[in-house]
Amino acid sequence: MSSYVLRRLLQSVIIVVLIAIAVFIVLRLSAGDPARIRAPVFARPDVIEQYRRDFGIDRPLLEQLGSFLWGAIRGDFGQSFRFQAPVMQLILDALPRTLLLAAVSLVLSLVVAVGLGSLAAMKPRSIWAWLSSALAALGQSAPVFWSGAILVLVFAVGLRWLPSGGFNGPSSLILPAIAVTLSILPTQLRVLRASMEASLKEEYIRTARAFGLRQSRITFVYALKNASLPLLTVIGVDIGYLLGGVIVAEVVFAYPGIGELALVALNARDYPLIQGITIVTASTFVVVNLLIDLVYGRIDPRIRLERS
Amino acid sequence: MAPVLSVENVSVRFPGARGDITVVDDVSFTLEAGQSLVIAGESGSGKSMICQTLLGIAPGAASVTGTRIDWKGRDLLRLRDHEWQAIRGAEIAMIFQDPTAALNPLITVENQIVDAIRAHRNVSRAEARARAIEVLGLAGFPEPEHRMRSYPSELSGGLRQRVAIALALSCSPSLIIADEATTNLDVSIQAQIVKLLRELKDRLGLALIFVTHDLGLASDIGGDLLVMYAGCAVERGPVNDVLTDPTHPYTRGLLRSAPTLKSSRANPLRPIPGQMPKPGSVGAGSPFGSRCPVVVDGVCEVQRAGWTSAGPRHDVACHRFALEGREGVR
Numbered sequence: 001m002s003s004y005v006l007r008r009l010l011q012s013v014i015i016v017v018l019i020a021i022a023v024f025i026v027l028r029l030s031a032g033d034p035a036r037i038r039a040p041v042f043a044r045p046d047v048i049e050q051y052r053r054d055f056g057i058d059r060p061l062l063e064q065l066g067s068f069l070w071g072a073i074r075g076d077f078g079q080s081f082r083f084q085a086p087v088m089q090l091i092l093d094a095l096p097r098t099l100l101l102a103a104v105s106l107v108l109s110l111v112v113a114v115g116l117g118s119l120a121a122m123k124p125r126s127i128w129a130w131l132s133s134a135l136a137a138l139g140q141s142a143p144v145f146w147s148g149a150i151l152v153l154v155f156a157v158g159l160r161w162l163p164s165g166g167f168n169g170p171s172s173l174i175l176p177a178i179a180v181t182l183s184i185l186p187t188q189l190r191v192l193r194a195s196m197e198a199s200l201k202e203e204y205i206r207t208a209r210a211f212g213l214r215q216s217r218i219t220f221v222y223a224l225k226n227a228s229l230p231l232l233t234v235i236g237v238d239i240g241y242l243l244g245g246v247i248v249a250e251v252v253f254a255y256p257g258i259g260e261l262a263l264v265a266l267n268a269r270d271y272p273l274i275q276g277i278t279i280v281t282a283s284t285f286v287v288v289n290l291l292i293d294l295v296y297g298r299i300d301p302r303i304r305l306e307r308s
Numbered sequence: 309m310a311p312v313l314s315v316e317n318v319s320v321r322f323p324g325a326r327g328d329i330t331v332v333d334d335v336s337f338t339l340e341a342g343q344s345l346v347i348a349g350e351s352g353s354g355k356s357m358i359c360q361t362l363l364g365i366a367p368g369a370a371s372v373t374g375t376r377i378d379w380k381g382r383d384l385l386r387l388r389d390h391e392w393q394a395i396r397g398a399e400i401a402m403i404f405q406d407p408t409a410a411l412n413p414l415i416t417v418e419n420q421i422v423d424a425i426r427a428h429r430n431v432s433r434a435e436a437r438a439r440a441i442e443v444l445g446l447a448g449f450p451e452p453e454h455r456m457r458s459y460p461s462e463l464s465g466g467l468r469q470r471v472a473i474a475l476a477l478s479c480s481p482s483l484i485i486a487d488e489a490t491t492n493l494d495v496s497i498q499a500q501i502v503k504l505l506r507e508l509k510d511r512l513g514l515a516l517i518f519v520t521h522d523l524g525l526a527s528d529i530g531g532d533l534l535v536m537y538a539g540c541a542v543e544r545g546p547v548n549d550v551l552t553d554p555t556h557p558y559t560r561g562l563l564r565s566a567p568t569l570k571s572s573r574a575n576p577l578r579p580i581p582g583q584m585p586k587p588g589s590v591g592a593g594s595p596f597g598s599r600c601p602v603v604v605d606g607v608c609e610v611q612r613a614g615w616t617s618a619g620p621r622h623d624v625a626c627h628r629f630a631l632e633g634r635e636g637v638r
């Protein structure tokens with residue numbers, strides 16, 4: 001088991017390094033010169049050259065790559081061009097809010113998917129089954145920027161119940177979380193419902209019934225445990241989708257997280273900040289996937305057996 | 309002594325494209341406390357359906373009808389959900405055919421047994437755990453204290469079936485139904501499990517319904533035997549009487565085709581030609597008509613035979629036997 005974890009960790013590190021190199025190259029290939037963007041319009045060439053020297057982008061590319069990677073290993077992503085502050089500090093400032101939004105959305109969608117999906121699987125002709133299909137269809141057809149805009153219009157502008165954006169305490173979290181949840185819910189709901197339907201047909205469910213277990217225990221322990229495995233897989237795959245949704249929601253709701261920071265960084269061609277954000281996001285993605293993998297092994301003894 | 313279980317004229321039907329399909333056809337039997345009943349018949353003859361009816365767990369599509377299933381004074385054909393819940397596992401427990409599919413793969417042996425106990429008894433986890441160790445011991449599960457933390461996938465098939473038996477014993481039921489509980493096991497383990505079930509029955513005073521498609525196991529269990537064919541009961545009586553003196557042409561054919569039985573040694577191995585009819589294709593006549601070597605023309609095709617006595621507590625449902633006795637079915 002532990003050698004399995006080590007192998008997976010090593011894999012993860014390699015993936016993140018490759019992503020770091022890729023983003024470095026793509027940035028240098030893409031149009032836009034950070035020095036020109038930073039300098040006043042019609043600045044003299046020597047002013048622009050001065051910015052180049054300050055940013056360190058006058059040095060040979062390989063040297064830049066080397067010092068970027070060496071810094072990244074020590075957790076130093078350099079100075080932001082745009083904010084003139086350490087990239088790490090800017091990220092550490094914004095990341096908790098992003099993770100909070102992602103976590104709240106994920107928990108919310110999991111609760112709805114498990115609750116509604118289980119009820120729909122148990123009672124295929126009930127209002128729950130109908131509601132579950134409706135929510136899945138709604139979420140499927142509404143991208144985050146669209147549902148986000150509608151939510152703002154109704155609950156912030158129209159009803160004035162909730163703030164339309166920014167970050168002032170928990171109430172700022174509600175609308176963005178709902179928008180993100182709506183976007184990741186459909187897959188989770190469908191997968192959970194289908195695997196729950198399959199699980200409820202298994203013989204071990206008949207056994208549980210034959211021994212007089214209560215229906216709630218049968219559904220939410222005996223069937224759900226088995227039905228949760230496909231859901232976990234989906235979450236692993238969906239983490240990228242979730243982060244993407246969170247970033248869009250941050251922009252729509254002017255929510256000060258990594259997504260908003262990334263937008264500013266992109267516009268300023270702020271190489272160090274973009275690189276830092278990419279590495280942190282990629283690491284989060286990889287770590288979450290690793291965690292899901294380990295949880296999978298904890299739930300299913302057959303997988304644990306296979307790995308050792 | 310009054311029977312603890314009395315099944316009267318029970319039928320099970322499934323809706324089919326052309327009308328209902330009858331898979332259990334007007335079956336009756338009784339069982340006394342602490343006694344055993346072997347239900348034998350080919351695969352598809354309706355044995356599992358009868359068992360599931362006794363626990364109210366027949367598939368949702370099945371319609372179960374009958375005069376009465378009397379269980380200790382209550383009618384199992386007319387129970388509410390919560391009344392069923394109180395009986396399942398606590399008064400009547402079932403051991404299923406395939407322990408690999410019947411046990412939850414993601415829950416430890418310990419927790420599955422503890423859950424079954426706590427579904428009926430208001431006891432602490434520790435008490436339930438102690439009881440789990442006790443019943444695992446009774447079922448011959450080695451080192452229960454620490455091996456019960458295993459998951460079913462970590463155990464051999466034989467051990468899994470011992471877990472299923474422990475599960476069945478956990479709430480001290482007065483009837484255990486073993487539905488082909490030994491079919492999926494190796495022959496040597498099969499013999500151990502049959503022996504275990506018989507010992508547990510005697511030691512704990514359980515009634516036992518042992519379902520098998522292998523008549524050879526019937527004499528190892530003892531008690532009464534009910535022979536099923538295409539959803540119908542065709543012969544019933546004490547196991548030894550039926551095996552040494554089979555009177556229904558189907559039972560006789562089965563015994564001739566089973567090489568391990570004493571009574572078959574005298575006869576050459578001669579399996580019954582033909583196949584059991586598909587459910588629903590048996591009309592009003594004898595279910596065995598299509599394969600019967602001694603069919604009574606003009607009678608067997610149109611009318612089902614009623615019970616005729618073939619000895620003390622030994623009955624057979626056959627027109628030929630009713631007309632001519634033992635000579636007729638020889």
Ligand SMILES: Nc1ncnc2c1ncn2[C@@H]1O[C@H](COP(=O)(O)OP(=O)(O)O)[C@@H](O)[C@H]1O
Binds near residue numbers: 350
């Ligand atoms: N869910 C179901 N729907 C329709 N027919 C079924 C269903 N389950 C079982 N049957 C039919 O009922 C008959 C009896 O099955 P079963 O009781 O399992 O036989 P046995 O246990 O003797 O092998 C079989 O012919 C089978 O095809």
Ligand code: SF4
Binds near residue numbers: 557598600626628629
């Ligand atoms: S003689 Fe008639 S009733 Fe008896 S088994 Fe043959 S077909 Fe059935």
Ligand SMILES: [Mg+2]
Binds near residue numbers: 352355356487488
């Ligand atoms: Mg069966």
